[in-house]
Amino acid sequence: NAGVTQTPKFRILKIGQSMTLQCTQDMNHNYMYWYRQDPGMGLKLIYYSVGAGITDKGEVPNGYNVSRSTTEDFPLRLELAAPSQTSVYFCASSSPRDTQYFGPGTRLTVL
Amino acid sequence: GQQLNQSPQSMFIQEGEDVSMNCTSSSIFNTWLWYKQEPGEGPVLLIALYKAGELTSNGRLTAQFGITRKDSFLNISASIPSDVGIYFCAGDSEVTSGSRLTFGEGTQLTVNP
Numbered sequence: 001n002a003g004v005t006q007t008p009k010f011r012i013l014k015i016g017q018s019m020t021l022q023c024t025q026d027m028n029h030n031y032m033y034w035y036r037q038d039p040g041m042g043l044k045l046i047y048y049s050v051g052a053g054i055t056d057k058g059e060v061p062n063g064y065n066v067s068r069s070t071t072e073d074f075p076l077r078l079e080l081a082a083p084s085q086t087s088v089y090f091c092a093s094s095s096p097r098d099t100q101y102f103g104p105g106t107r108l109t110v111l
Numbered sequence: 112g113q114q115l116n117q118s119p120q121s122m123f124i125q126e127g128e129d130v131s132m133n134c135t136s137s138s139i140f141n142t143w144l145w146y147k148q149e150p151g152e153g154p155v156l157l158i159a160l161y162k163a164g165e166l167t168s169n170g171r172l173t174a175q176f177g178i179t180r181k182d183s184f185l186n187i188s189a190s191i192p193s194d195v196g197i198y199f200c201a202g203d204s205e206v207t208s209g210s211r212l213t214f215g216e217g218t219q220l221t222v223n224p
Contacts, residue, residue, distance in 0.1 A: 004153075033212075042115070042199055042214030043154070058211075090153050099144060100212060102153030 002026050004103035006091050012109045013081040021076040021106050023091030029101075031094045032074040033058075034066065036087040037105075043090060049074055081110045117200050117215030124190055125223050132198060132218040133184040140202030143176050143183040144212070148197045157198075158185070190222050 007022045025032065030051045035043035035058075045058030049068040063085060065077040074093075078085060088107050092100040117134045124130060134143070142161055146154035158169050160176035160183060167174055173186045183200055200215040 040216070042117075042201075042216045043212075044214070045211065048211075092153075099156050099159050102146075102155070104151070104153050 004091055004093055004101055006089075006103040006106050008106060009104070010107045012111060013078075014111060015081060015083065017081050018077070018079050019081065019108075021078075021089055021091075021108070023074045023076070023103060024072050025074075025091075025093040025101075026072065027093060027095075027101070028071060029093035029095050030071065031096065031100075032068065033092040033094075033100060034064070034074070034076045035090045035092065036060065036085075037090060038087050046076065046089075078108075083110050086110045115200060115202055115213055115215040117218060119218060120216070121219040121221070123221045123223065126191060128190055130187040130190055130194075130220060131184060132200075133182060134200035134202075134215045135182045136202055136213075137181070138202070138204070139180040140204060140213075141180075142203035143174070144201040144203065145172075145174050145183070145185045146199045146201060148199065148217070149195075154199055187220075190220075192222050192224050195220060195222050 004025045033048040034046040037043045044060045047066040049055045055066050086109050088105045090105045091103045094100040115134050115136050144159050145157045148154045158174040163180050164178050165176040171188045197217040197219050199217045201212045204211050
């Protein structure tokens, strides 16, 4: 099993550009999550999903969108990138009532 | 939203020393988790605690779920250089629509050989 994979590893965007951060898991987990981690801080939940077709907002959803068309994939979309979205983004997955497994992260810089 | 206060923010120790870090919250959590993050990687689970008062070990690591369900600590005994990293506590409020982790701000551990 590859676990949770994320692409790209790094990306630099200009203000106002859009992009999609990809996340895939091969553990057949129902639950998937997106977090952002700012320097020197813990992780904050952006969006999560409890199954295909179901998504919900986390603590910091503004400026982001998600979709969950399959169990395996949970892409995160930034429509109009802003400098405040410079961060490291982590995707995670879990089974119900089980611990979350994290991907390696995507480091995004918005200039 | 819920907040976790994790301390200390950073620690600089000599190899062989013991380490202790803790997290406190104003809210009750159903589960406490301790993760380690190394540079350029995602957090990796070290220990999970599911019951108030529970004391669990994983090798040189020991963690406890506080009786009040509002705190937890992690101890590392006889530290080694590969213990270097950022340690995060996380509380799981486990709502019906999925688990919701709240993270502490992390403890940066440096071990001098």
